[in-house]
Structure formats: C-alpha cells, structure tokens
Amino acid sequence: MVHNFKNDITVDWCPGCGDFGILTSVIQALTELDMDPKSVVSVSGIGCSGKTPHYLNIAGVHTLHGRAIPYATGVKLANPDLKVLVMGGDGDLLGIGAGHFVAEGRRNTGLTVILFDNAVYGLTKGQAAPTMEMGEKTKSLTRANIFGKINPLTLALSAGYSFVARGFSFDMKQLKEIIKTAINHEGSALIDVLQPCPTYNNINTMEWYRKRVYKLEDDKSWDPVIASPDDPEAQAKFERAYRKSLEWGDRIPTGIFYDNRTIPPFTKRLNEFVPNYLEVPPAKQRILDAEGYTPVDPDLTFADKIIAH
C-alpha cells in the first residue's frame, strides 16, 4: 500500500498562502521517491513554516525559533540512515537562526533545508524579515523597511552548502523535482522557496513573482552538477552559480544553481575518526550487555589514565 504522507490534521495557514504549495511538493516528492515513512523525518522552527511537520505523516519535531538546523543535525548525526528535512522561514533560518544556517554550510551534514521565503514574519503580524528589500513598505509595516536584505543563495554558497536551489511555491512541478534531487543529495541542500504571504506581503505577491520567475533548466547548456573532483569546470560552475544567484528584479531565476557531489558530508568525515561510524552509528549501537551492564571496558578504553604499581 502506498503510504499517505499527508496527515489528517487541519491546516491552519491563511487561504492563498504559499506554504500550501511547499507542503504539496514535499508530499509529492516523498511519494514519488517511494520513501519508507520511517526513514524520513521533518524538523522545523517557529512561525507558519514551523507547523509543517504536523501536516506530514512522518515523524516530525516542531522545535524552537531558529534552531531547526541544530536539532536536525543531531538527528542526522546520531542516525545517518535517516533523511532529514528542515522547514524554516526566512526569519527563522536567516534571522534568529542565521548562525546555525552558516555553521551548517561548514558541516554539510546532509540536511535538506527548505526555506519558506516570504520576506515577512507572518505569525507575529508581518514585521520585516531578513529577505525583505530595503525601502520596501508592505501594508503591515508602519514605515519602510530600513534593513538591507540577505541573499539566501549567495549566503549558502559562501557558507559551503553543496546543493543550492530556488523554487517558487506556485510551481509545484519544478519544486517537487528540486526537493527529490535535494533529498538524494549526500551533503546539505538549501532550497530557497519564493512563497507569497497573501496576508502581510502585498508587494511580493503571486502575480509579482509569476511575472518575473524563469527556469534555469530551460537553458539547455545550464549544468550545475559537479560529479567528480577532477571536473575542470568545477570552479567555473561555482562562479556561475554565484553570479546567477545575484540576479534579482525584473527576472528571477529558479531551479538548481549548484550541485556539488564531491564535498564529503559531515557523516563521511566523522567516519574517518569514529570507528565504523557509518555502519554502527550511535543509534545502532548496543549500549548494554545481556546482564544490563555497559559492554565498555573502562580499563582498556581509559588505559592511559592508569598508574601501574
């Protein structure tokens, strides 16, 4: 029987919210990948995006504001066999949680980070969030936004994410495919999803985006994949991705910007030091013997602390 990845829970996002498109795309991606529902978990922070795990029929944890990435990293490192999806808004991941977002690039743990990018803090009535343009005045703001904006793609590229993409929540076909590729990607992936907030962001609306988005893959020569460390184009592909991600305004590119499969994920790096880490990670270890005691021998494990006499 095909698992129903959609949960039987009332979704309480506003009508017309871009989050619906993300939820549907995730469900479709998991279904099409025919995933074992117990092999994938979702982790979110706080805000409208934070509710997503409850709407998915897989294990999920709705954590603290900004902290989805470290919680998810803990899950992944303890049990690297699990696929771990991170759901967060731009305020969550790039505001309060920006430190973790950057640190995750250094780790490249193997998380699929889905950024619900609507430029506002929806659940608290529409304050300006880190991806809002300076000078923009949405209807919920008392005055124009006085902060500059963060570009999630360039930030992810410079931090070290090995997969960087952008989707549009009203193009579920493309988004679903990006999510599928990202889930199968070994390192950490960032998917920046342009997602209108119909209640508080009356500038970056569905129509506003529709007029501007175009797909990178429509250009047949676009190739973001680095499959081998010897790829002579590797540096050029990074630079191209970086330049492309700066494009914003009348035309906004979507699709996969960068897909580097040669950077070892954190899990593989750990395997170099921790014996048999990938085969018997923490979650697969037996910590007690038949009598209920630890199988660890203190004298052998901590032999350097012994003073012989």
Add this chain to the structure above:
Amino acid sequence: MISRAFASSGYGVFGVREYHSNIKGRHSYIHLRIKEKQPRSLRYPVDYLVALDADTIFEHLEDVSQGTKVIYDLSFERSDLASARMIMRDTAERIRKTLEEGGYERNVKGALKLMEDRGARLIGVPFDDLVNSAVKEGPASRYFNTLGAAITLGIAGLKVEHTIEGVKAVFANKEQVVKLNVAVVQAAYEFCMNKGLAGKELPELKVGKRFLLTGNDGSAIGKVLGGLRFQTYYPITPASDESTILEEHEALKWIQKETEKLKEAGVVVVQTEDEISAVTMASGAALTGVRSATATSGPGFSLMAEGIGFAGMDEVPLVVTLYQRGGPSTGLPTRNGQSDLLFALNTGHGEFPRIVFSSGDVEECIYDAMKALNYAQRYQMPVIHMIDKNLANTMDLIPEIDRKRVKIVPPVRVEKEPFKRYDLDTDTGISGFGIFGRDIFWMTGDEHDELGHVTEDPVIRDAMMRKRFQKLVTADREIPLEDKAQLMGPSSADVTFVTWGSQKGPILDVIEDLKNDGVTANLLYLKMFSPFPSEFVSSVLKKAKLVINVESNMLAQAARVIRMNTGIEIKKHILKYNGRHMTEDEIYRAAKEIIFGKEEKVEEVLVNGA
C-alpha cells in the same frame, strides 16, 4: 610529574589546578597534598613551595610558615616586584604593601626574607647551571618544570626511579624527550645529595593499580559507561576538557566477552557553533534513542536555557553537565564557584520537571554521570549534573572503575497502535518513549496532545502539565535516598555541617580535626536538589544542635533551597566566593569561630588562595 611520581610509589595524591584566564605568562599553580592514605582535601600553609618563576614567590607570600621549604631558581633573586608585570595590578599592590609594612625590599630578595622570617627554609637552586650540566639541547628553561619537580622529589626522599616514572608518564612515548628529562632528574638528585638536601628515602607503599583522574575525566568516563554515544559542546572553561577527553577516547574498547559480538564503535563528539546549538543538537540526537549530552559552564548554560525548557516540555532525555565557575557574566572564568544552583533549578521559562544533582568528588563524578543518563532515559526529562570547577580540576586517585555499579536502565517502551508519544494513560507520568527511525510521532514546544500535535485545549493542558510533573514524583519515589542526601559521621553530634559539591572532602577532614577540640560533628551532604529530599533533610536538621552551612557562593544558595523546601532556616554559614578552592585549615578556623562564638547569626567568609 610530582603527582605521577608519588602515585607510582604508592602514595595518595590529591591536588587542584589554579590558573588565570590567560594562555601564557600569568601565574598558575597546582596545590597538592600527598599522604600515605588518599587525601581528600588541601591545606595551607604548605610544606613545600616550588617556584618555577619569580611571580610564584610574590603570589604565595601568605602560604608559607614555620618549616616550609621554598625551592626556587637563584636567578629569581634579581627580580623586582615592579617588573613583575604579569601579576594582576591589585595583587601586586597588596604584595607591595605587605613587603613595605614589614620593612622588606620590594623584590624577590625581600619576599624571600619575609618568608625566612616566618620560618621558611630557603633552598636556592642554580637552575640554568644544573640543566646545562645535564643536557645541551634547547634552552635550559625548557627543563625547569622537570628540574623543579625533581629537586622537590629528591628533597622529599622519593626514590629516583619513581621520579623517572613520572617523567615517562608526562612525556609519554617520546623517547628522546624522556631521555633528556631523565638526565635533568639525575642532575637534580645529585645536587640534592651533594648539598645535603636529599631526604630520608620514603618507603614504597603497596597499592594496586589506580586511575589518576580529574573531575572532568570522571564525568567523561561515567558518561561513556552510562551509554553516552553523542556529546556536543562549545569551547568553555572548565567544561570543554570533558569533551576533549571524550574525543581522545572516542574509540571504545569492549569487555572481552563482547568483543566477538560487537563491532568496534565509538562516541560522536561535535564541537558546535554555540551553546544553543550544543543543547539543541544533543536533544535532536536523543530523539533517535541515543544517549546524548552536552557539557558547559555558566555563560553557556545561560544560552542553553530555552533548549532545556524544550527538553522539559517535550520530554527529551537530555543530560547537561554544568561545570560551575565564578559568575556572574564572564565572572571568574577559570575559578571556582557554586553560584549556579538556584539558576539550574529555575533555568528556562515556564514550569517543567527536571532533575538537578551534584557530585562532590571524582569517584562520584563517574557514577553520577552514569546515573544522569539513566535518569534522563527513565524519566524523559532534562538532567542537570553539577560539578564545580574545583572538582573539575581536582586530581584524585581512584582504585578501580566498576562498570557494574550502575545498571543501564532502558527507556519505557509501550507497544500500542496508534503510537502516542504523550500517552496520558500512565500512573507514573512516563509515556512510552518514541524513537525516530522506528516510530512515527510528533513533537512541539507548544502545548500538545497525546500524539504530539499543537493544542490549546484547557483540559488537555492541565492533564499534560500534571503528567509531566508526575514523572518527578515517580523519580523521587524511585531514586534511593543515598543518591539524594547522606548523613555522614555520627547520627548525633554537637555540630552538623551542611554542604554540597567539592567541600565534602575538606569538611570530612575538619570533622576529624574537631575531635581534638572535643567537638563531635557530622555532615549532611546534599546531592540532589530536584527532586529534593525534604523529609530526610528536615528530620536531620530538626535533630541537629548547631548547624553550619558551607558553600562556595555569597547567597548560601543550598541553604535557601533547604528553607524553601523544609521551612528550616540555617543561621550559620561558612562561605567563599573569591573563586579559590576551600581548604581544610580555613574551614576549621571558621568553624571554631562559629562553634565557640556567641552570635546568633554568623557568616564567615573565607579568603585563602592566590
């Protein structure tokens, strides 16, 4: 080196490391006590003062008295207090006054003269000449540590082969380095012989194999034995040593009968970007069924508050080892303190159950760390294991580590469809534990229903609050009293000391000292603060005659916890908050002031330590 050498000869060694928040240059020292039986406290004045730099002489003016042997490099005699720039300005000013008021020169010569007038025996050693006579490689100063230690050991009368053992232990496996340092040891012993300084040879003592451990070591070992397989940390003194020790021992070795069955495996230690990440990453790992923990100190613990609250709300088995140092804020980053007790009991907003308990010696650190992981799994709540800096940096000798002293308690498992992570159908408050990868369930920091979905229903809210706190009632019922509080010594006594943490050892010694004054004393030793053993503490204190509370903080925090839980107010306190370890002599002096004094309310503040 001195500890290793004496330990190798069978002696009991106990010591504390004191250091500045500075990498190189400022004064650091080890305060050691060596006895035939294992010591459990330190004492001033010292019998030996070994100065490896001129600052040491100035800094420890007050720590010598009749008979103290002061071992130093003759070249220090050229040093001036004014040029001792690495001594904290206020400290230097105080030293200057002491020297001036006594009519001494404001230099090492003056300081040594003062020590001599106080009865110290000065032993000047030509460090450079001695080293140069033994080795030709590298600057002589490279060997000053070895030389100072070897001269001391020679004077003490320790057989040279044990000193060489000490050298080998310190410079493990570096053959050439060991060789050069052994040459220095031999030169030092010869010097002692020629100058008539060599002590009467100390007898070797018969002891078995022992572990030389710090509190940091003890906690790391206990965690591994308790099943820890995932630890996170952000660098902070004095907590990060524990994580480094875990990383050094990440490859686990199984007991013989398991080696055929189990694949070689290890502990994952992750250095995170901050303490918020440390606490949340450890919690994430715990959701996969892995025993996980983090370790931190005051400032990091403050950052962890929200994450600890989440673990309380979401019933995550999380262990936080809290190494206390002098606060508030950055405070005294490398110094002792016990000022985080009330904070540990109240960390995080809202009301959630937690276990807060503390260790008082290195051996306790081992078994308490094992128990902490058990408590977290069994009661599905955050467990805060407190270790003070003094204990973290205490060196102690432990005869054996018994992996069977604590059984590993698996989490409660309930086979029921659908799986309800927060099943309310429980008398203990404990619901079946859920594991990512095995079970499908949800969690949220919001109030939630049995499945783990957000709810604001008033009835479920009440039921969930009660269920969470019921676990604390269960924990209180199940955890044996001896793990919460102990009455040590006679059941009835003239004086009852109350303490927690690293003052346990010195107070037990003070109890012995007081016998000579015709005073009987016992100790109400507190370990667990949540759940608090109110009934037991109350019964002990009601029977007690004179109660003296001893803590390393200003507000007498444990006494406040006692009052909050029992209504009993303790009126006599011995407190210390200068960041230095409490010593036997100062507690004894203060206790006598209180015992033989007349005042109703007394607070003795201790000040020992450089």
